Each structure stands twice: as C-alpha cells, then as structure tokens.
Amino acid sequence: MKEYLQVENLSFSYRERKVLDKLTFNVEKGELVGIVGPNGAGKSTLLYLLAGLLTPEKGKIALGDKDTRFLSRRMWSQKVAMVFQEIPQNLELTSQEVIAMGRFPHLGRWQREREIDEEKAAWAMEITSTTAFFDRLFSELSGGEKQRVMIARALAQEPELLLLDEPTSHLDILHQLEIMDILLELRKGGMAIISVFHDLNLVSQFCDKALLLKEGRTLSFGGVEEVMKVEEVEKLFGVEFLETTHPFSLRPFFMPLQKIKNQSSRGIVHLICGGGSGSPLMRELLEAGFSLSLGVVNQLDSDEELARKLGIPVVQEKPFSPFSPSTMEEAYRLAQKADYIVIAPTYWGRGNIANLDLAERLALEGKAVLVLEEALNPEFDYTEGEAREKLRKIIKEGGKVVKDFSTYFSSLSP
Amino acid sequence: MNTKNKKGFTYFGLVALVLGSVFLSQGVGGGRYHLSQSLSLFFPSRLSPSEKVILFDIRLPRIILSFLVGGSLSLGGGALQGIFQNPLVDPYVLGISSGAALGAVIAILSGVYLGFFTIPLFAFSMALFSAFLVFYLGKIGKKFPLEVLLLAGIGVGFFFSALVSLGMFLAGEDLHQLFFWTMGGLWNSSWREVKMILPFLIVGAPTLFSFSRELNAFLLGEKVAESLGVEVEKVKKWLLFVVSLLVASSVAVSGVIGFVGLVVPHLVRLLGVRDHRHLLPFSFLLGGGVLLWADTLARTILNPVELPVGIITNLLGAPFFIYLLRKRKKSL
Numbered sequence: 121m122k123e124y125l126q127v128e129n130l131s132f133s134y135r136e137r138k139v140l141d142k143l144t145f146n147v148e149k150g151e152l153v154g155i156v157g158p159n160g161a162g163k164s165t166l167l168y169l170l171a172g173l174l175t176p177e178k179g180k181i182a183l184g185d186k187d188t189r190f191l192s193r194r195m196w197s198q199k200v201a202m203v204f205q206e207i208p209q210n211l212e213l214t215s216q217e218v219i220a221m222g223r224f225p226h227l228g229r230w231q232r233e234r235e236i237d238e239e240k241a242a243w244a245m246e247i248t249s250t251t252a253f254f255d256r257l258f259s260e261l262s263g264g265e266k267q268r269v270m271i272a273r274a275l276a277q278e279p280e281l282l283l284l285d286e287p288t289s290h291l292d293i294l295h296q297l298e299i300m301d302i303l304l305e306l307r308k309g310g311m312a313i314i315s316v317f318h319d320l321n322l323v324s325q326f327c328d329k330a331l332l333l334k335e336g337r338t339l340s341f342g343g344v345e346e347v348m349k350v351e352e353v354e355k356l357f358g359v360e361f362l363e364t365t366h367p368f369s370l371r372p373f374f375m376p377l378q379k380i381k382n383q384s385s386r387g388i389v390h391l392i393c394g395g396g397s398g399s400p401l402m403r404e405l406l407e408a409g410f411s412l413s414l415g416v417v418n419q420l421d422s423d424e425e426l427a428r429k430l431g432i433p434v435v436q437e438k439p440f441s442p443f444s445p446s447t448m449e450e451a452y453r454l455a456q457k458a459d460y461i462v463i464a465p466t467y468w469g470r471g472n473i474a475n476l477d478l479a480e481r482l483a484l485e486g487k488a489v490l491v492l493e494e495a496l497n498p499e500f501d502y503t504e505g506e507a508r509e510k511l512r513k514i515i516k517e518g519g520k521v522v523k524d525f526s527t528y529f530s531s532l533s534p
Numbered sequence: 535m536n537t538k539n540k541k542g543f544t545y546f547g548l549v550a551l552v553l554g555s556v557f558l559s560q561g562v563g564g565g566r567y568h569l570s571q572s573l574s575l576f577f578p579s580r581l582s583p584s585e586k587v588i589l590f591d592i593r594l595p596r597i598i599l600s601f602l603v604g605g606s607l608s609l610g611g612g613a614l615q616g617i618f619q620n621p622l623v624d625p626y627v628l629g630i631s632s633g634a635a636l637g638a639v640i641a642i643l644s645g646v647y648l649g650f651f652t653i654p655l656f657a658f659s660m661a662l663f664s665a666f667l668v669f670y671l672g673k674i675g676k677k678f679p680l681e682v683l684l685l686a687g688i689g690v691g692f693f694f695s696a697l698v699s700l701g702m703f704l705a706g707e708d709l710h711q712l713f714f715w716t717m718g719g720l721w722n723s724s725w726r727e728v729k730m731i732l733p734f735l736i737v738g739a740p741t742l743f744s745f746s747r748e749l750n751a752f753l754l755g756e757k758v759a760e761s762l763g764v765e766v767e768k769v770k771k772w773l774l775f776v777v778s779l780l781v782a783s784s785v786a787v788s789g790v791i792g793f794v795g796l797v798v799p800h801l802v803r804l805l806g807v808r809d810h811r812h813l814l815p816f817s818f819l820l821g822g823g824v825l826l827w828a829d830t831l832a833r834t835i836l837n838p839v840e841l842p843v844g845i846i847t848n849l850l851g852a853p854f855f856i857y858l859l860r861k862r863k864k865s866l
Binding site: 171172173193194196197198200201202204206208211212213217218221222224225227229230273277 | 744747750751753754755757758760761762763764765803808809
C-alpha cells in the first residue's frame with residue numbers, strides 16, 4: 121500500500137532565504153511523526169506547506185495519491201487540519217462555538233449545521249475531554265483546556281492528516297501528557313499525525329517516526345529507534361547529550377549536558393578518581409572547556425559508567441579487582457598525553473592505591489599534578505597512612521594542593 | 535432559557551423596538567401632525583391633505599432613511615471590525631467619509647448641476663474612488679495585509695480631508711452648505727434618497743450575512759481561518775467591496791454621520807453576541823433604531839431649529855464609547 125502523505129523534493133524560500141531544501145518523506149495513516157530541530161530549522165514552514173497555507177517553491181505534496189496542486193482551499197481543509205502554536209487571546213466565544221467552527225469546510229455558504237455536524241463536533245469534544253466546559257468562554261479557560269479546545273476544533277474538520285505546531289510548549293507536564301494521550305488515541309483511529317515538538321523526549325517516547333530537521337534539510341527520517349541516536353541529536357542541536365533508556369517505554373531518553381565546544385581548547389586533564397568522587401569534577405572540567413581522560417577505575421564503578429556515557433577515554437580494570445601492572449602501564453601512557461593530573465577526593469584502599477604510584481611517577485617526570493585539598497582528609501585513607509604518605513610525597517615532588525578548580529585555573533589564565 | 539430561545543427573543547425584541555420607534559417618531563416633530571393622531575398612520579383617509587404630506591412625504595421617508603442609513607453604517611462597521619479584527623475600526627476606515635466629503639465639495643464648488651442627485655452622485659463616486667485608492671495602495675503582491683490597509687486608509691483620509699478643508703476655506707458663501715454636509719444630516723430626505731440607498735442594501739446586506747461564518751473564523755486569526763478553508767484574501771476583497779458600496783451610498787444621502795457604525799456593533803457584543811450570524815443582523819436592526827432615535831431627537835430637541843444628526847450621534851456616542859472602553863478594557 122502506498123503511503124497517505126507523500127512529500128517529494130519539497131523546497132521553499134522566503135524571499136532569497138532558502139528555508140526548506142529538497143525534503144522527501146512519506147507518512148502512513150495511523151502514524152505519529154514527530155518533527156524536531158533547532159529554532160529556525162523550518163519546522164513551522166514545513167507544517168504550513170503541508171496545510172496548504174504556503175505554496176511550495178519546488179517539489180510535490182500528494183495526499184492519498186492526489187497531487188495537492190489541484191486541491192481547492194476547501195478540499196484541502198477537509199483533508200488536513202492544523203493546530204497552531206499561538207493560542208488566540210480574548211476570544212469571547214464558548215468552547216462549543218470555537219469547536220463548531222471546525223465544520224466550516226464541510227458547510228455550504230447558505231447551509232445550516234446538520235445533525236452530522238453536531239455529531240462530529242461532539243466526537244471531537246469527547247476525544248479531547250472538552251465536553252465538560254462546552255458552554256464556558258474560551259478566554260476563561262486554562263492553558264491546557266484552551267489547547268484541547270484548539271485540537272478539538274481541528275478534529276471537527278474530520279481531517280485525515282492532523283498537523284500540530286508545538287502543541288505542548290506552553291503546558292505543564294501533566295497537560296503535555298494529556299495531549300500525547302489524545303494523539304495516541306487518534307493514531308489508533310487511523311489518523312496520520314505530524315507534530316513539531318520542542319522536547320526530544322516526547323518524540324522518542326511517543327512517536328513512531330521522527331524527522332530531524334536542520335537548516336531546512338532532513339538530517340534523518342525514519343523509525344524513532346533508528347533515527348534518535350545520540351550522535352544525530354548532538355549534530356542536530358550542537359549540544360552534548362547523555363543517552364539513557366526510559367524506564368517505562370524503553371525508548372531512548374536524552375539529557376542535555378552542555379554546549380559542544382571546541383575540543384581541548386584548554387588542555388587535557390587526566391582524572392584519578394573512583395567510587396563517584398570524579399563525577400562532579402567531570403562536569404566541572406568539561407564545562408570549563410577541558411578534555412578528559414580517566415583511570416584506572418574498576419568496571420561498574422559509577423565514575424567509570426559516567427565517563428563511558430560521556431565518551432571520555434577510560435582505563436578500566438575488572439570489577440572488584442586490584443589494578444594489574446599492564447593496566448597501570450596503559451593508564452600511564454594515557455595520562456602522559458594529559459597536561460594536568462588531577463587527584464580527586466577518593467577513598468583509598470589496597471585496590472586502588474596503585475593510582476597514587478602512577479601520580480607520583482608522573483610528578484617525578486615533571487607533569488603538573490593537582491591534589492584537591494579534600495583528598496588529604498585522613499578519613500578517606502583505608503591503608504593505615506600509606507596513601508597519605510604517598511600523597512605527601514607527590515606534593516613534595518611538585519604536586520599542588522588546590523581548593524577548587526575555578527580559582528586555580530582562573531589564576532593560571534592571564 | 536436556552537441560547538436559541540434567547541436569540542429568538544432578542545430578534546423579536548429588536549424588531550418590536552424598531553417598529554415601535556417608527557410608530558412613535560412619526561408622531562413627533564414640527565408641522566401640524568401630532569402624536570395624538572399617530573393611529574392615523576393606519577387610516578390615512580382620515581387625514582387632511584397637508585397632514586398627509588407631512589406624514590407620507592416628509593416624516594416617513596426621513597424615518598425610513600434614518601433607519602436604513604443607521605443600519606447600513608452599523609452593519610458595515612460590524613463587518614469591518616470582523617475583517618480587521620480590530621474593535622476601533624469604523625465604517626469610514628477606508629477613507630470613505632473624507633472621499634465623500636471631497637465629492638460634495640467638488641460638486642458644490644464646481645457648480646456642476648446634473649439634476650437633483652448631483653451632490654449624492656459626486657459624493658458616492660468619490661467615496662468609492664477613495665476606497666479603491668486605499669485598496670490599491672494597501673495591496674502588496676496579491677495580498678491585502680490588514681495593517682497596511684488601515685494605514686493606507688488613514689493616509690488617504692488625511693489627504694482628502696485636507697482638500698476638503700481647502701475647499702471649505704475657499705467656499706465663501708457656500709461654506710454653510712458644505713459645513714452642514716460634513717456634519718451629517720437627514721433634512722433633505724425624501725423617497726428618492728430611500729430609493730437610491732435601498733438597492734445597495736438589498737444586495738449588500740444578504741451578501742454580508744452570507745459571510746458570517748468566514749467572519750467568525752477570522753476571530754481565530756487569519757491563518758487559522760485559512761486552514762479552516764476560508765479563502766482569506768478573496769473574502770477580504772469581497773467584504774471590503776460590499777461594505778464600501780453600502781457605506782458610500784449611505785454617506786451620499788446623509789453626509790458623514792459618526793459613531794453609529796463604531797459603537798452599535800459593540801453594543802451588540804455587550805449583549806453577549808459574538809457570532810457574526812447574529813451580530814450582523816442585530817447590528818443592522820439596532821443601528822437603524824439608534825439613528826432613527828438620534829434623528830428624531832435632532833429634529834425636535836431645539837424645535838423649530840434642526841440639529842445635524844451627526845452632532846447628536848457624536849455627543850451621545852463618544853461618552854458611551856469611552857464608557858465601553860473603561861468597562862471592557864480587557865476585550866476591546
């Protein structure tokens with residue numbers, strides 16, 4: 121079976137500026153497609169084109185095998201309905217009156233509303249749970265209620281394709297989920313739905329397909345699981361993300377970390393940590409613009425997991441095992457590339473004390489070693505003073521004790 | 535009472551009010567025909583020939599004309615406020631009033647005489663000319679952006695007003711006539727004026743009514759209206775054209791009568807009517823009634839002197855408008 125909506129080589133320009141460039145994608149009935157992309161990517165323009173509110177510069181849009189160039193405004197509105205981003209203010213009509221407007225494309229100039237028009241409006245109200253306040257003034261409704269009325273208005277058009285422009289952007293989390301429920305329900309009923317979202321995770325959790333739009337071009341289009349990958353969304357937004365799995369939907373879940381900066385602009389830091397002592401430092405150092413390396417840490421250590429997710433090179437040892445000489449050698453080679461060695465306030469035991477030997481060796485070679493003041497806390501030492509002794513030696517060999525990084529590094533830079 | 539009954543009741547009330555007003559106002563005024571004789575309206579054979587003249591050739595056409603003019607202006611105002619989605623728009627926003635005034639100035643100063651209809655004809659032509667000029671200036675590509683139209687209307691209006699002032703400055707003894715014309719009045723009413731304006735109303739009013747659903751859709755904004763299937767630019771063009779005809783014909787027979795077209799649609803909204811399917815007919819009926827009363831007041835209040843009805847409508851309309859503004863700041 122052919123897809124319901126077919127978009128081929130669609131291009132559009134505002135005056136001289138190219139807004140959309142050769143988009144091609146298809147959408148089937150019963151599919152929920154999410155569009156994501158940074159501001160100015162052309163998401164709204166794409167919806168306007170699909171709604172027939174703008175005329176394509178080039179390319180083709182077909183609805184159910186019909187080329188839309190030959191559709192009248194009225195016919196188009198019978199097939200496609202759109203929910204706009206802006207919600208009208210001061211609209212002194214009852215919600216019922218607003219929703220009934222959706223019947224416009226089905227009514228002749230002199231025709232009165234028929235029974236079927238009332239039935240369709242009632243259906244739209246039911247599915248959006250707006251029946252309860254049918255006689256209340258639109259201007260007096262809450263934000264979530266207003267949005268639902270606007271969706272009901274679009275549904276009263278009986279569209280085959282429903283377009284929504286950031287339907288959740290002004291809503292709190294509960295009302296966002298209400299809107300998503302409505303969309304899922306409609307999808308089940310066989311409607312094709314395309315919606316722009318500002319929230320990646322709504323797309324990855326609820327949509328069937330995703331269209332990643334950047335600077336008017338398709339970055340990728342396809343099933344959510346194939347398209348919503350951390351490298352893709354990082355490219356899309358220019359932001360580093362941490363990808364995990366949503367515990368309920370088992371779909372990818374993205375957490376924004378930081379703006380992507382020029383790599384190693386301020387140098388490389390090798391972090392000696394473990395048991396979570398490195399996690400706050402990783403963030404601080406990355407935000408300050410350093411590149412990181414890490415090690416040695418045991419697998420399953422929380423520092424090791426975070427570093428791996430952040431894409432930081434890590435030297436690992438098997439879980440709960442002392443560090444072997446070969447691992448230490450590996451860590452030494454990695455740390456040699458670093459400009460600074462940083463010792464985090466870590467609990468020292470027989471398992472990880474080899475890390476301090478590593479630091480001492482590097483200090484002897486003249487590498488800048490920074491010891492966080494907190495790391496000297498005797499309570500962190502589970503080696504009967506051996507760790508403290510090693511730390512003292514490191515400091516003697518030129519290691520610096522620092523209170524925190526921001527003061528230290530700002531004293532370095534001119 | 536459900537909504538449907540309420541609407542029906544309002545229609546009934548308005549029609550009754552208008553008929554009552556016609557009946558009352560035909561009984562008051564100068565001349566030897568009084569309210570006590572009012573019932574003779576239905577038994578004209580009882581009247582003396584002079585009373586018949588007063589009633590049928592002077593008062594009735596004037597009453598009916600005032601109703602039709604008030605109705606046209608309010609209907610036009612209501613429709614324009616709908617198109618422009620702007621509550622401060624009045625029927626003269628396209629420069630029709632100053633265009634008509636300029637037409638009258640040209641007719642009076644040039645001394646051209648083409649029969650009885652000279653001044654209305656000039657006024658009507660110039661009113662339409664100014665409306666088309668505004669259309670032309672307000673057009674960008676194939677579209678009529680509303681704010682550009684509004685500004686073009688203001689620009690053309692100012693320019694024509696300046697020409698009118700210049701004409702009045704040069705008018706000398708004709709100044710009086712011009713002055714009265716620009717204030718608006720119905721003292722020259724006869725059946726001829728009624729016949730002149732009626733065709734525009736018979737065609738124009740139903741046309742405007744038929745666009746009620748489109749006007750409702752405009753309440754949600756132009757883009758939403760378009761997505762609902764409204765051919766926005768086409769509808770705008772048609773509505774502006776029909777309103778221009780309606781208002782130009784009114785101005786041609788009555789001069790520039792202010793505030794009725796601005797305030798009456800708001801009065802109707804104040805009654806809780808927002809749906810244009812009812813807003814437009816209500817505005818027509820109420821506007822007719824209001825101007826009828828204003829004119830009755832204008833011709834009787836300083837008896838035997840007649841005031842230009844425009845003074846009455848401005849005197850009553852302006853404070854009322856300010857009251858509305860203060861009371862309903864939120865929705866205006």
